[in-house]
Amino acid sequence: MKIKIVLAVLFAAVLSGCVGTPDAEGWRSAQKNEFLKILKTDKYASICDQQSLYANVKESENSKLMTKLLVAYTKNLANGCIVDPSLTVKEGEKTIVGYGTYSQKVSESDIKMKLKAGQSIENILKPYVPTFNQFSCLIKAHERLKNDSNTSASTLRKIRLNIERVKLMKPGLGENYALINIPEFVVRIIEKKKTAVMMNVVVGKRKMKTPMFSADLSYITLNPQWNVPDSIARNEVIPDLLKDPGYLTKNRMVMRSTYDLNSKKLSPSSVNLNAYVGGKGYVPFKFIEVPSEKNGLGRVKFIFPNHHSVYMHDTQSKHLFKRKVRTYSHGCVRLAKPSLMLDYISKNYTSTTPEEIKEKYDSLKTHYVKVTKRLPVHTAYFTTYMDECNNLLQFDDIYGFDKSHKLNF
Incomplete structure (x- = not known):
């Protein structure tokens, strides 16, 4: 050998x-x-x-x-x-x-x-x-701008930081992929270096940052139920439920022994809720928001399995997309145009027909649509980005990573 x-x-x-x-x-x-x-x-x-x-x-x-x-x-x-x-x-x-x-x-x-x-x-x-074209585009921009007396040192440093971030991404970006640029509050689907779909997003709060990672899109959930994470149950749902016994009904939630809607039904009076207020740790009962037109996750989720439990989804909070800074989620990525994303991905990355998608969507029951063609999803933190390798876009350092990074050159 x-x-x-x-x-x-x-x-x-x-x-x-x-x-x-x-x-x-x-x-x-x-x-x-x-x-x-x-x-x-x-x-x-x-x-x-x-x-x-x-x-x-x-x-x-x-x-x-x-x-x-x-x-x-x-x-x-x-x-x-x-x-x-x-x-x-x-x-x-x-x-x-x-x-x-x-x-x-x-x-x-x-x-x-x-x-x-x-x-x-x-x-x-x-x-x-790196095969990601941002690598060569940002290097060329840095070379061009460092010879321009009008370019500030902070801009040059910012570009260099983002060149380094490309190096840290997962090798083999993919010819077609979805790129969620966290500081830009934008997701793009890139097909052969061209932007096929682009829309605004809401990302995680500063204390609940959307993480940077790569994972393949696996399936789409139509009419999802929202499984309330234990941390949110402890710090939001249970305190509100203790104040208002009608909280679950008002918010279309049920209480079960597991995240399976068919699991054992529980009532707030059957457990000691006060023992699970605040902090972290496992909660031995679960809150579920059932599928509906008013579900907090909206009508569709896009799942790319990862240990961060992050996904893209619809939202009821449409007003947030009018804001310039959109850091309001618990870490997941909310989509401004979920129907556009659903239409594009289902037509190009699944074997399910548009008619079948509509039927499942209109049913208001939970359905899962398998993705049959590879589409990597990359969440990234680019405070500079070359749009189609032509225009240098700059964004605020919303999580403070630019400031925290130490350049050794």
Whole structure:
């Protein structure tokens, strides 16, 4: 197997035109020239915290130092140059690392093997270059604007932060995907680099942030029931129910032993509600808002399974879409035009006919529609975004992540 890998690497090297006499470190003159050219413009915005090493390499062209810089450059390209300890999420008592980041393994020995085999530097870096077009678009914008005396330092820093955020996204964005840009309060469905659908959204409050992650759309729920999370039950529903015994009826809610509407019926008087007021933790009974035209989740949910329990959905609070800052949810993403999203996804990503969708929708009963074609959903935090790679859009740092990130360059 190892022989096959070595032969494959050598074949790639021949194709790249870098085969020649290597030095003791494995560098050929063509590779050195190529790497220095990449570094001169910082083509992939990954010199980052290696500025002093780069200065030494540029002056000496020392092969050992150049290898060290190549490894560092690749790691910066693969996993970014910013580390924010706040980017974690708590699930119960566990803290999950990698909240919004998808690290890639970078093997120093593999890089050295490819280098010694004569592969071009571009080939060595290629597996780690983000395919999301925002990467190249933002780099080009940064290059253009840093030479413009009218561009502020804060704008340049903002663009650089968002270049780094692209690196932290899950590799293999997909040719078609949904992108929820949290600070912009917008979701787009992108088809072959073009925006096919775009609409405003409401995202999580500052204390209940919408997380950054990637997951595939799995199914659509028509006429959903709302399973009230235990945290909301403790801090909102139970306190209101203690004040007003008619709260459940007024809000079209029922109380059950589980989130199954067919499970055992319970009444508020059958449990000690005061024991479950406030705080966190498991609640041994459940509140469910039944499907209806006035359901808090509206008439449709779009489910992309994830451990954050975040999804896109309709909402009764249409007035919130008139506001510029739309941070009002518990973390889920509310859609301004759910019917448009339903129509587009059902026609293009399910095998269910429009007639069947309408029949299920009009029934006011819960139905599930399976997504049959892959559509990744990415929630992201871009405070700068290149619209179709033409216009630089800038947005407020609603969660304070721009401020909290430390740039090491």
